[in-house]
Amino acid sequence: MPNIISIVNQKGGTGKTTTTINFAAALAELGKRVLIVDFDPQGNASSGVGVLVNEETKGIYEVLTDKADIHDVIMESVVKNLFVLPTNQSLAGATIELVDMEDREYRLKKALEKLVDFDFVLIDCPPSLGLLTINSLVASNYVLIPVQCEYYALEGLGQLLKTIQLIKDNLQPNLEILGVLLTMHDRRIKLSEEVVSEVRTKFPFRVFESIIPRNVRLAEAPSFGKSILQYASWSKGARAYRSLGKEALDVINKINLENSQQKVKTIYAK
Numbered sequence: 001m002p003n004i005i006s007i008v009n010q011k012g013g014t015g016k017t018t019t020t021i022n023f024a025a026a027l028a029e030l031g032k033r034v035l036i037v038d039f040d041p042q043g044n045a046s047s048g049v050g051v052l053v054n055e056e057t058k059g060i061y062e063v064l065t066d067k068a069d070i071h072d073v074i075m076e077s078v079v080k081n082l083f084v085l086p087t088n089q090s091l092a093g094a095t096i097e098l099v100d101m102e103d104r105e106y107r108l109k110k111a112l113e114k115l116v117d118f119d120f121v122l123i124d125c126p127p128s129l130g131l132l133t134i135n136s137l138v139a140s141n142y143v144l145i146p147v148q149c150e151y152y153a154l155e156g157l158g159q160l161l162k163t164i165q166l167i168k169d170n171l172q173p174n175l176e177i178l179g180v181l182l183t184m185h186d187r188r189i190k191l192s193e194e195v196v197s198e199v200r201t202k203f204p205f206r207v208f209e210s211i212i213p214r215n216v217r218l219a220e221a222p223s224f225g226k227s228i229l230q231y232a233s234w235s236k237g238a239r240a241y242r243s244l245g246k247e248a249l250d251v252i253n254k255i256n257l258e259n260s261q262q263k264v265k266t267i268y269a270k
Ligand SMILES: Nc1ncnc2c1ncn2[C@@H]1O[C@H](COP(=O)(O)OP(=O)(O)O)[C@@H](O)[C@H]1O
Pocket: 011, 012, 013, 014, 015, 016, 017, 018, 019, 044, 127, 183, 184, 185, 212, 213, 214, 215, 216, 218, 219, 220, 237
């Protein structure tokens, strides 16, 4: 089974899509087979890796509503080992349609369960805590939260943590917070440093050592349909996302090791 990671923050513009694309590209560069699920009706994650959709392109909406099989809508990206489950405009209406459906919170989970040939699935969530994001969290075993280095960085995170806890308690007990990723950090600005230390002291879960700098190359890359690793391989932004890729693999290995040790302990205790 792949590691499934929701990239979530209900605030817009915190770097979710940028992180999904470039974290995915970093994992792919490390030899992992990675699928991006473009779960924001805006479709920026698809176009950001050169996957262009038109009105006829089937995507995640058709998968959620049983109009297409997941294997038939996955597309190859411009990056080796990196694939995309694209979105189209119909996803915007899916929330309303889903409300009356059976298993409305489990639709994405059921679709992703059919996938066997991926190491990682990264889900680019929309900026809300609505039914799409809930589907994403229920389908995931990890959550990564991009937080912009700005005033009120932690604002709204309490609500997000509560939602995650509710989902853990009721719908997906294996959901774990992989960590907060600090984004758009500017070393020249004192506020950025203050946000880093505030988040590190106040956030009750892991904060990644890797920090994503504000880097114009990261903002430019999507308009060329490339990840930062293809667009500006030696830029600060590319180095930061490579560092995140390695760090995340280490963290996941550690969590898996701890979980299996825990399992062994419970077996012996019986
Ligand atoms: N590290 C960064 N440096 C510079 N610009 C960035 C960086 N991360 C994101 N951006 C830009 O900021 C805007 C919001 O980022 P995006 O990833 O789309 O956020 P979200 O998906 O959370 O709404 C985009 O225009 C993006 O290109």
